[in-house]
Amino acid sequence: MDGSIGVPVVRRDGAAKTSGTALYAADFPHADTAYAALTTSTVTRGRIIRIDTTEAEAVPGVQMVLTHHSLNETLGEETFVMKGGHMQSSFMPLTSDEVHYAGQIVALVVADTQEAAEEASRKVSVDYAAQHASASIEDADRVEEPMDDKSIDVGDAEAAFDRAPVKVDATYLTPAQHHNPIELYGATAVWQDGKLLVNAPSQWVVGNQAGLAAIFGLPMDDIRVESPYLGGGFGAKATILPHTVLVAMAARRLGRPVKLVVPRETGFTVSSFRPATRSRVRLAAEQDGTIVAVMHDEAAQSAVIDHVAFPATGVTARMYASPNIRMRESTIATDVNTPGFQRAPAEAPGFFGFESAVDELAVALGMDPIELRIKNEPVCDPVKGLPWSSRSLVPCFRRGAELFGWNRRTPEVGSMTTPDGMLLGWGCASATYPSAMCPSSARVKLSADGTCVVSCAAHDLGTGAYTVLGQVAADVLGVPDELVRVHLGDSTLPSGPVAGGSVTTGSAGSAVHMAALAVRERLLKAAAGGGDPASFTLAGGHVIGPDSHGRPVAEVLASVTGGMIEETADWKPGSMSGDQMRMGLAGGMAFAGPTTETHASYSFGAQFAEVRVDPLLRTVRVSRMVGVFACGRIINPRTARSNLMGGMIWGASFALLEETKVDRPRARFANTDLAGYHFSTNADIGEVVVETVDEVDTVVNAIGAKAVGEIGIVGMPAAIANAIYHATGVRVRKTPILVEDLLG
Amino acid sequence: MSVQTIPVTLEVNGHNHSLHLDPRTTLLDALREHLGMTGTKVGCNHGTCGACTVHIDGHARLACLTLAAAATGHSILTIEGLAAADGTPHPMQAAFVAYDALQCGYCTPGQIMSAIACVAEGHTRTDDEIRDYMSGNLCRCAAYPNIVAAVRHVAGAV
Numbered sequence: 001m002d003g004s005i006g007v008p009v010v011r012r013d014g015a016a017k018t019s020g021t022a023l024y025a026a027d028f029p030h031a032d033t034a035y036a037a038l039t040t041s042t043v044t045r046g047r048i049i050r051i052d053t054t055e056a057e058a059v060p061g062v063q064m065v066l067t068h069h070s071l072n073e074t075l076g077e078e079t080f081v082m083k084g085g086h087m088q089s090s091f092m093p094l095t096s097d098e099v100h101y102a103g104q105i106v107a108l109v110v111a112d113t114q115e116a117a118e119e120a121s122r123k124v125s126v127d128y129a130a131q132h133a134s135a136s137i138e139d140a141d142r143v144e145e146p147m148d149d150k151s152i153d154v155g156d157a158e159a160a161f162d163r164a165p166v167k168v169d170a171t172y173l174t175p176a177q178h179h180n181p182i183e184l185y186g187a188t189a190v191w192q193d194g195k196l197l198v199n200a201p202s203q204w205v206v207g208n209q210a211g212l213a214a215i216f217g218l219p220m221d222d223i224r225v226e227s228p229y230l231g232g233g234f235g236a237k238a239t240i241l242p243h244t245v246l247v248a249m250a251a252r253r254l255g256r257p258v259k260l261v262v263p264r265e266t267g268f269t270v271s272s273f274r275p276a277t278r279s280r281v282r283l284a285a286e287q288d289g290t291i292v293a294v295m296h297d298e299a300a301q302s303a304v305i306d307h308v309a310f311p312a313t314g315v316t317a318r319m320y321a322s323p324n325i326r327m328r329e330s331t332i333a334t335d336v337n338t339p340g341f342q343r344a345p346a347e348a349p350g351f352f353g354f355e356s357a358v359d360e361l362a363v364a365l366g367m368d369p370i371e372l373r374i375k376n377e378p379v380c381d382p383v384k385g386l387p388w389s390s391r392s393l394v395p396c397f398r399r400g401a402e403l404f405g406w407n408r409r410t411p412e413v414g415s416m417t418t419p420d421g422m423l424l425g426w427g428c429a430s431a432t433y434p435s436a437m438c439p440s441s442a443r444v445k446l447s448a449d450g451t452c453v454v455s456c457a458a459h460d461l462g463t464g465a466y467t468v469l470g471q472v473a474a475d476v477l478g479v480p481d482e483l484v485r486v487h488l489g490d491s492t493l494p495s496g497p498v499a500g501g502s503v504t505t506g507s508a509g510s511a512v513h514m515a516a517l518a519v520r521e522r523l524l525k526a527a528a529g530g531g532d533p534a535s536f537t538l539a540g541g542h543v544i545g546p547d548s549h550g551r552p553v554a555e556v557l558a559s560v561t562g563g564m565i566e567e568t569a570d571w572k573p574g575s576m577s578g579d580q581m582r583m584g585l586a587g588g589m590a591f592a593g594p595t596t597e598t599h600a601s602y603s604f605g606a607q608f609a610e611v612r613v614d615p616l617l618r619t620v621r622v623s624r625m626v627g628v629f630a631c632g633r634i635i636n637p638r639t640a641r642s643n644l645m646g647g648m649i650w651g652a653s654f655a656l657l658e659e660t661k662v663d664r665p666r667a668r669f670a671n672t673d674l675a676g677y678h679f680s681t682n683a684d685i686g687e688v689v690v691e692t693v694d695e696v697d698t699v700v701n702a703i704g705a706k707a708v709g710e711i712g713i714v715g716m717p718a719a720i721a722n723a724i725y726h727a728t729g730v731r732v733r734k735t736p737i738l739v740e741d742l743l744g
Numbered sequence: 745m746s747v748q749t750i751p752v753t754l755e756v757n758g759h760n761h762s763l764h765l766d767p768r769t770t771l772l773d774a775l776r777e778h779l780g781m782t783g784t785k786v787g788c789n790h791g792t793c794g795a796c797t798v799h800i801d802g803h804a805r806l807a808c809l810t811l812a813a814a815a816t817g818h819s820i821l822t823i824e825g826l827a828a829a830d831g832t833p834h835p836m837q838a839a840f841v842a843y844d845a846l847q848c849g850y851c852t853p854g855q856i857m858s859a860i861a862c863v864a865e866g867h868t869r870t871d872d873e874i875r876d877y878m879s880g881n882l883c884r885c886a887a888y889p890n891i892v893a894a895v896r897h898v899a900g901a902v
């Protein structure tokens with residue numbers, strides 16, 4: 001079957017995943033494995049004043065209890081990912097008696113069986129000296145710290161706002177949320193001959209390898225991080241989670257493999273989460289809908305132990321043409337585990353407020369919300385004046401409106417109903433996601449048996465990378481899909497980028513493309529003998545010479561030493577220095593874009609929602625979602641569709657269900673399991689229609705592919721809130737939108 | 745001191761396995777940690793996600809809420825036991841691939857076990873009925889519409 005770019009090739013890993021043979025981190029068999037369990041803090045802030053492990057150690061089968069007393073080891077220099085390291089947090093549990101958040105690891109128990117380890121973990125007895133703590137940005141004692149370097153000022157937005165005839169000024173709230181991949185966090189560590197193998201679900205095997213090498217003072221080659229499949233990541237599994245380090249230490253001391261599977265409840269605090277945000281959005285327009293001022297002040301939850309922020313205003317600033325823009329960012333430190341990246345970390349919360357405000361402006365103007373957006377479409381980046389590498393937001397809206405049937409919408413609140421008496425609401429919103437790039441290596445091998453093997457330490461989180469990266473090579477080399485093999489998720493492979501920021505296809509794909517071109521060049525050279533390779537081409541599994549005579553590729557390869565051609569390529573984004581590339585390939589965070597000296601590169605999308613609201617009970621159902629996206633060249637429409645669809649359903653979850661509730665008096669997360677933390681089930685989701693528009697982007701990277709993985713969620717929460725307003729006349733400026741918010 | 749165990753015999757995919765287990769061992773851990781059958785997944789260990797769904801005597805059951813000792817004498821079917829002897833995938837496995845009813849694949853074995861029960865029990869008269877039945881299996885990647893399509897396809901074919 002044709003496996004080239006643009007073909008909806010069937011997911012390459014589908015058979016392994018549906019037969020139960022795909023090995024996820026906790027599935028690797030290691031002989032004589034011991035099992036670990038965690039004891040976590042029951043107070044939020046303070047010190048451990050006594051920790052007694054006697055009872056735990058007496059449980060039959062227990063081998064070891066690690067606490068801050070018994071760990072007693074100096075770790076190598078490593079730190080928080082946002083400070084240039086690879087860790088989820090600057091704070092490493094068990095290195096002191098300090099407690100910085102509820103649910104912090106205070107002991108790790110290792111036993112011969114899972115059951116014994118769990119029993120013993122509950123018998124570790126701890127006394128704390130607790131101090132006052134706060135885990136909510138709404139608590140009175142919390143202070144907002146401005147981040148002046150994130151401010152954006154174009155023109156004089158305050159003055160333009162004051163003068164304008166039509167304006168909106170509103171504040172929107174989004175709560176803390178947790179990734180909750182279905183696969184639990186965990187790690188298995190195996191030491192052999194002084195070398196460490198870690199099986200942990202990872203979106204960044206090379207980064208994890210580099211970090212663990214630093215912690216254990218070993219060369220990178222002595223560390224292997226193997227994670228060929230992971231059961232969802234969504235940003236949570238990029239950094240090294242502290243328990244991975246503890247498990248590796250325990251395994252080294254015991255001289256046995258140690259395996260930890262973190263319980264769902266504990267997963268809320270041993271990893272990261274999406275921080276709560278508060279956005280004040282001010283928009284002003286002339287009577288004809290011309291926007292004259294855009295202001296967005298965002299305050300986001302951070303941690304006392306780590307200053308961290310995912311500013312949205314640098315992205316919302318780029319949505320609409322306005323001569324006056326003023327953006328401000330600040331953080332609010334709370335006593336929580338360090339927040340982190342969660343699918344569209346900046347954009348998803350920021351666009352809820354921003355795109356709700358655009359809808360409010362359309363209502364204030366009495367204008368169709370799509371017309372308002374199209375009227376203010378910017379010809380270039382409104383902040384820097386740079387051209388777009390490609391921007392097809394308007395075609396997305398036009399196609400989306402057609403698919404959705406937008407012209408049948410009557411704008412008056414409550415004017416549409418279903419035959420069974422439900423209030424019908426139709427809303428829309430814009431979405432965007434920056435197309436940043438990372439350096440990547442890749443290896444491509446073409447053999448006389450016809451197979452093409454692609455190897456890269458990139459990752460398939462369910463995104464389709466196994467399929468897509470193979471297609472990039474198949475496209476260059478004309479190999480049928482069934483002869484393509486792809487190896488990912490192993491730090492022994494050529495370096496690949498972190499699966500974050502929706503960079504994999506563009507970055508690893510460009511490296512695969514480069515390596516495949518190099519293979520092709522050598523193949524043509526071999527076929528040409530002493531002749532001119534430029535007069536040879538590759539088609540249908542044959543090398544065609546200047547005389548139009550074709551020779552099978554296998555025959556040409558058989559004449560080459562070793563019967564195969566293999567090439568490894570190092571690709572870097574055009575705007576990146578060689579030093580940056582080397583740092584990135586060695587496991588550092590190296591991003592280029594989305595804005596370079598010459599262009600701004602973003603994916604764009606138009607999203608639509610239909611809600612049905614019960615007029616009495618005020619329950620909301622999302623009966624229909626439509627999303628049309630422009631993400632450059634789509635390598636595989638089938639996997640791209642699933643990825644975008646998943647993002648849209650995340651958006652519906654965001655709008656109506658997701659919230660990690662904070663127990664404010666006790667300063668901790670309250671609903672820490674899947675019974676209490678809700679996200680969409682099958683029955684919550686109606687029809688989902690996804691399309692992409694054709695777009696040619698010759699600037700963004702070698703294969704013209706822009707970001708796909710995260711944009712799907714971005715506009716959906718606002719589209720749903722806007723639809724709810726259309727149905728009910730109630731403007732809810734917080735998520736999740738609940739029945740009680742609509743009783744008004 | 746070593747762990748106290750009891751003898752447990754489990755019939756999994758038509759084969760008997762004799763084990764010595766801590767009496768607290770769940771069927772899920774017996775499969776994954778003692779028999780090395782890791783196709784059945786663990787997403788919560790407390791009955792909320794459906795990732796551990798297996799069939800016990802033909803009914804969809806949560807392996808994390810079943811003690812291994814209590815599964816003695818019953819016939820257990822897991823994802824590894826679905827394919828025909830010659831390796832041909834079960835129609836539901838094939839449909840999940842054909843409809844791209846998976847992304848990360850972690851919920852997938854549990855989804856497929858529930859989906860087979862959904863068809864066998866006849867809860868497939870409408871898409872809403874399928875959605876309702878399948879809602880005990882969470883999919884964080886949100887492959888839901890494609891899962892419904894796969895189940896509908898298999899239901900239509902039987």
Ligand code: FES
Nearest residue numbers: 787789791794808
């Ligand atoms: S692991 Fe059994 S229901 Fe989640």
Ligand code: FES
Nearest residue numbers: 847849883884885
């Ligand atoms: S496919 Fe990832 S959880 Fe369902």
